[in-house]
Amino acid sequence: MSPLLFLATLFAVLLSSVTAQTWTSCNPLERDDCPNNPALGTSYQVNFTESVNEVIWNITNGELDYNDKGVSFAIKERLESPTVQSQFYIFFGRLEVVMKAASGRGIVSSIVLQSEDLDEIDWEWVGSDTTHVQTNYFGKGNRTLGDRGRVHEMDAPMEKFHNYTVDWTAERLQWWIDGQLLRTVTYDEALGGKNYPQTPCNVRLGIWPAGDPQNEKGTIEWAGGEVDYSQVPFYMTIKRLRVEDYSTGKEYEYTDRSGSWQSIKVHNGASYLYEEVKKPPPKSLAQRWRELSSGAKIAIYASIAGVVAIAFAVLIFCCIKQRRAGRREHIIEESRFTTEQNDMITMQTQWKSQKYHQIQS
């Protein structure tokens, strides 16, 4: 590894801790009253070309752009930072994301698995570096400098869609790109397990202007420099995603403050998220039409014909009414004109006769 790359790695380790996605609303290592985490308890694949199911995903910031490629997380204006977070948690499992990272100095794209006690598994792309991806992990929010972060050379992450897979068990953690193993970290390698991610994680996806001038100097440097907002929009695009929970259950509970995987109790059953992902995806109009029986289609044609006929009748009725109204107006107009004309004639007559009288006199 070159000294420069090594320095970049150190920066990554130190500073990716500042990502916008890293937070918890209730840390089970500090409190005993945190809610249980709803389990996915199954595997599920989704294409984000039309919408994001908001029962399953919480759009935690900004808005998403849907297009035929998938869903885009866009920075179009200063400080925009669209992010989503899954409502479900996986307790060991596999996350596959087919995506294209955003280019642009100071722009960071990320895929994160994170738990409520701040275990974390990351993919990150710095927009000014179009040939590398960074991997990182954290245990129990320990962000002191170590050798957890890595920078990996790869083929055009901002030009091409790639399949980024994390495969995570109690024994080891792996990052894969397009079916090729990139990195393995074992439980023991992670400070004898102390820094090993091992509690139920949800999925967080997003883009972040880490190089915004208001951020700290170190963060801006890690992000490759200040964001040039004259270059907007910046897009990170996700084509599809598959996630698999290696545990089955309804929810996950922290039974003590150790943060160890042995302390997590799996409650039996199926969560509302399991039910939700098992529902068939909403069908497009064309699909629903194709699936109708010919009888139903005839009925629909007939009712459309009916509607058209009614519309036509209404149109004609209105036209006739309009014409009648027009005619009535015309008559009124005419009669008004006649009255005025009569008056004029009267006046003229009077005027004439006056004149006549004047001449005569």
Ligand SMILES: *[C@@H]1O[C@H](CO)[C@@H](O)[C@H](O)[C@H]1NC(C)=O
């Ligand atoms: C997603 O799209 C791929 C091809 O683009 C298709 O094979 C797959 O069935 C789709 N999955 C869902 C859940 O719609």
Ligand SMILES: *[C@@H]1O[C@H](CO)[C@@H](O)[C@H](O)[C@H]1NC(C)=O
């Ligand atoms: C979505 O996330 C926000 C925090 O970013 C939280 O305040 C809100 O309650 C969440 N919504 C749901 C439905 O969980």
Ligand SMILES: *[C@@H]1O[C@H](CO)[C@@H](O)[C@H](O)[C@H]1NC(C)=O
């Ligand atoms: C946090 O991680 C660092 C670096 O790996 C390690 O030296 C330190 O002991 C860890 N702290 C705890 C409390 O585990």
Ligand SMILES: *[C@@H]1O[C@H](CO)[C@@H](O)[C@H](O)[C@H]1NC(C)=O
């Ligand atoms: C990602 O790659 C793996 C390994 O090639 C493959 O099994 C999986 O189906 C891919 N996932 C998606 C969502 O395309």
